[in-house]
Amino acid sequence: MSNTLQETQDISEIVNRGLKKRYRSEFMFRFYGVVSILFAVVFLLVFFSSIISKGYSAFTQGELNMKIYLNEEVIDPDQLRDEEEIRYANFDKLVLDSLKTYFPEVSSRKERKELKSLVSSGTSLRLQSMVLNDYSLIGQEINIWVRLDSDIDMYLKGNIDVSLDESQRRISDNQVRWVQELQEQNLISQNFNSTLFTAGDSREPELAGVLGALVGSFFMLIITFIVAFPLGVAAAIYLEEFAPKNRFIDFVEVNINNLAAVPSIIYGLLGLAVFINFFGMPRSAPLVGGLVLALMTFPVIIIASRAALQSVPPSITDAALGVGASKIQTVFDHVFPLALPGMLTGSIIGMARALGESAPLLMIGMVAFVVDVPSSPLDSSAALPVQVYLWADAPERGFVERTSAAILVLLFFLLLMNSTAIWLRNKFETKW
Amino acid sequence: MSISLFLISIIFLGFLSFFWGKRKALLLKNTESLHSLPRYYGYYSLAWFAAPSLLIIFLWLLFSESFVTNQVISSLPESIRALSPNEITLRMNDVKNLAAGNLIAGESFIGLEQAAANYNRITKLVQDVAIYSSLVLSLALFIFSYRSISGTLRARNKVEKIISNLLLASATVAIFATAGILLSVLFEAIRFFQIISFDDFLFGLTWSPQMAIREDQVGSSGLFGAIPLFAGTALISLISLTVAVPVGLMTAIYLSEYAPSKVRSYTKPMLEILSGIPTVVYGFFAAITLAPFIRDFGVTIGLDIASESALGVGLVMGIMIIPLVSSLSDDVISAVPQAMRDGSYGLGATKSETIKKVIIPAALPGIVGGILLAASRAIGETMIVVMAAGLSARLSFNPIDAVTTVTVQIVTLLVGDQEFDSPKTLAAFALGLTLFVVTLALNFYALKIVRKYREQYE
Numbered sequence A: 001m002s003n004t005l006q007e008t009q010d011i012s013e014i015v016n017r018g019l020k021k022r023y024r025s026e027f028m029f030r031f032y033g034v035v036s037i038l039f040a041v042v043f044l045l046v047f048f049s050s051i052i053s054k055g056y057s058a059f060t061q062g063e064l065n066m067k068i069y070l071n072e073e074v075i076d077p078d079q080l081r082d083e084e085e086i087r088y089a090n091f092d093k094l095v096l097d098s099l100k101t102y103f104p105e106v107s108s109r110k111e112r113k114e115l116k117s118l119v120s121s122g123t124s125l126r127l128q129s130m131v132l133n134d135y136s137l138i139g140q141e142i143n144i145w146v147r148l149d150s151d152i153d154m155y156l157k158g159n160i161d162v163s164l165d166e167s168q169r170r171i172s173d174n175q176v177r178w179v180q181e182l183q184e185q186n187l188i189s190q191n192f193n194s195t196l197f198t199a200g201d202s203r204e205p206e207l208a209g210v211l212g213a214l215v216g217s218f219f220m221l222i223i224t225f226i227v228a229f230p231l232g233v234a235a236a237i238y239l240e241e242f243a244p245k246n247r248f249i250d251f252v253e254v255n256i257n258n259l260a261a262v263p264s265i266i267y268g269l270l271g272l273a274v275f276i277n278f279f280g281m282p283r284s285a286p287l288v289g290g291l292v293l294a295l296m297t298f299p300v301i302i303i304a305s306r307a308a309l310q311s312v313p314p315s316i317t318d319a320a321l322g323v324g325a326s327k328i329q330t331v332f333d334h335v336f337p338l339a340l341p342g343m344l345t346g347s348i349i350g351m352a353r354a355l356g357e358s359a360p361l362l363m364i365g366m367v368a369f370v371v372d373v374p375s376s377p378l379d380s381s382a383a384l385p386v387q388v389y390l391w392a393d394a395p396e397r398g399f400v401e402r403t404s405a406a407i408l409v410l411l412f413f414l415l416l417m418n419s420t421a422i423w424l425r426n427k428f429e430t431k432w
Numbered sequence B: 001m002s003i004s005l006f007l008i009s010i011i012f013l014g015f016l017s018f019f020w021g022k023r024k025a026l027l028l029k030n031t032e033s034l035h036s037l038p039r040y041y042g043y044y045s046l047a048w049f050a051a052p053s054l055l056i057i058f059l060w061l062l063f064s065e066s067f068v069t070n071q072v073i074s075s076l077p078e079s080i081r082a083l084s085p086n087e088i089t090l091r092m093n094d095v096k097n098l099a100a101g102n103l104i105a106g107e108s109f110i111g112l113e114q115a116a117a118n119y120n121r122i123t124k125l126v127q128d129v130a131i132y133s134s135l136v137l138s139l140a141l142f143i144f145s146y147r148s149i150s151g152t153l154r155a156r157n158k159v160e161k162i163i164s165n166l167l168l169a170s171a172t173v174a175i176f177a178t179a180g181i182l183l184s185v186l187f188e189a190i191r192f193f194q195i196i197s198f199d200d201f202l203f204g205l206t207w208s209p210q211m212a213i214r215e216d217q218v219g220s221s222g223l224f225g226a227i228p229l230f231a232g233t234a235l236i237s238l239i240s241l242t243v244a245v246p247v248g249l250m251t252a253i254y255l256s257e258y259a260p261s262k263v264r265s266y267t268k269p270m271l272e273i274l275s276g277i278p279t280v281v282y283g284f285f286a287a288i289t290l291a292p293f294i295r296d297f298g299v300t301i302g303l304d305i306a307s308e309s310a311l312g313v314g315l316v317m318g319i320m321i322i323p324l325v326s327s328l329s330d331d332v333i334s335a336v337p338q339a340m341r342d343g344s345y346g347l348g349a350t351k352s353e354t355i356k357k358v359i360i361p362a363a364l365p366g367i368v369g370g371i372l373l374a375a376s377r378a379i380g381e382t383m384i385v386v387m388a389a390g391l392s393a394r395l396s397f398n399p400i401d402a403v404t405t406v407t408v409q410i411v412t413l414l415v416g417d418q419e420f421d422s423p424k425t426l427a428a429f430a431l432g433l434t435l436f437v438v439t440l441a442l443n444f445y446a447l448k449i450v451r452k453y454r455e456q457y458e
Helices: A002-059 A083-087 A091-102 A109-116 A123-133 A150-156 A173-184 A211-242 A247-261 A264-278 A286-310 A314-322 A327-355 A359-363 A384-393 A398-428 B003-031 B038-074 B085-099 B112-148 B155-195 B198-203 B227-258 B261-276 B279-300 B310-335 B338-346 B351-380 B383-388 B406-414 B423-457
Strands: A060-069 A141-147 A188-192
Touching (some): A002 B261, A002 B310, A060 A150, A091 A173, A123 A141, A211 A247, A211 A384, A264 A359, A264 B423, A359 B406, A384 B279, B003 B038, B038 B085, B085 B112, B155 B423, B227 B351, B338 B351
Antiparallel strands (some): A060 A141
């Protein structure tokens, strides 16, 4: 008896001796878990603050309040009001003349060039279209806000270090002096950059916008939805409600699971080889992009729809079958309507993933430089994530902030789609 | 007849056919008993009406363009048809542009305008044939089905048969998609291997796909040894898994075993945000923010880190994969039966001891499956590496060097000019085939392991 007591004491002594170490390792293990989560949280914070701090400044654009005299001598010396004549008039000269009124001392060719590049090279085009729209403006002096050149804008936003030697930076000493003088006269201000949302791509950062990419992405998502949603839902209904248990169905299931995990770039190769080379569809078109994304989203929708169908309780099916409905009637009149919110939720989340996808679009030529906003799914177009990729590659400093701004726009739409999905789920999902 | 008018009339007539079928059934109902509900007679006539139109529109969409192009090419002058396929494609682009009413820049060839007119004429002809034949066929079949409606017609069974066949067809699209991927990649890859030998591709140590413009230029052949690409892919994937597996696994363990439900409810959506960020955004972050930071850090500790180092890319890719590893591990860990935990606690084990000695060994197959899936994701990831990894293929396992990957090369080879008879373009498909086979094998194996593991505890 005393022997066993002795043994128990020995054991508890051993246990107690190890206890401190075991508690410490318990604490460390927990600590590692917290550290892992903190790692992810910190990354997210750094990530978003980096994107936002780089991108918020792109939503404003430095503009110069200019008085421009639309000199009839320059625009339409013969007073014919002929559209072709006016179209080819020297609007650049008007801009330069107007700038010269502020700085009359400018004379040399080099200085004139520097002076002219204070404002965006799109200014003369803008004057041209204003005049073409309204001939009565000719001969008048107008007062408009004109976008500054991107380099000047970058200087105003503090992205150009003026303490460097003149040859090391993109704006000259003269330009810095002029801009400071204009600022003192309160002629320069940062205004909302509406171009970002109303223009297509451009080589000049101050003229570039995301609208073309946005519309391209929109067309693609529409096509993706039209193709992938009915197909995916039909496939899910078949596999969940009708499929017999045999090797063929197993094969289909294996295929679906693998399709869901195939790298997206492979879908791009498929699009290039099949849709473009074999069927001769147009390159860079949202139609092809939409079809490729539809193939990618198809397995995602199947998986989500099957989960939604599974969540409908069997009692519904049993009741419908019991009152004499056929199998198809049961599924389409009773199970499907109940599963539809879940299917839509899963599909929207799948579509959000498709919206952010760019690798397959590179393969089918959606990286082309497209200025025009597409008007149909057959036009050449960019897509939002591809626009991010294109701008990230552009050398101009002004595109860095625009890339971040495009990312913010992209993230906004992703957020919108995902919250719609969550809202749908909360509103329509029945808890059984 | 324009296409939009045709589509509108098809939809309108479709509705009409449904209502007429239904109306006839309703009228019949007064005199005899119907086999099916009246709406099924409507669906029945709609099905007969829609089938030929849909079929013809489908075929027309798929083949019209290539058919017209071939017809126009065969009517081009002899001198142009003798050119290489690429040259002909260029000429045809001019023809299509002119046919669409765009201006053609620069010189072209004699007979261009005639070819464009020809193009428009044949396009119109094909379109007219498609439109009228589908209208006539649809109407004929509708009349046939309308006449066959009677009380004894088993309309519901027929309609249901059609529906279930449509459902089956939708499910088999998955097979066609896989087959399409395999065939399209395989076909071009075979053409590549006819030019470059299989061994040179798979075991060659130098990758320099630049093809010379002139025959006598230095290095005119181009070298397609893919080992540096495989090594680069492996290096970057390895770095990313080194980040993602411990962090993802610990996150999953902490969330499923330790965290109070409040922490869980905040942390899980956050991980979902991490997985919802588009890869192009991760790539931008890696290239613009992280890479300069790592390089500067290297300078302060006296290391010469490339600005496109595998380290930076791998790190960001690892963070991208964390949610995948964590959610898969979470699934398998919560599938471990509670009885096993209770047994371990009953023996006096602490929580961490239970996790390390009982839960992880029990969940190991599932976790390994998850890691394999994560690896396949890392290997196939494109945008991060395209934006932040190097372009030049060098054989190096040093994480601070710039390496390139299979996906980067596919993108560089295919973005821009493509010539489908040069090994440079075809090489992208050979790389694609390799990528597809490797990821397919990984996915297949991983899913098998995970499924087997699940069955073990069910």
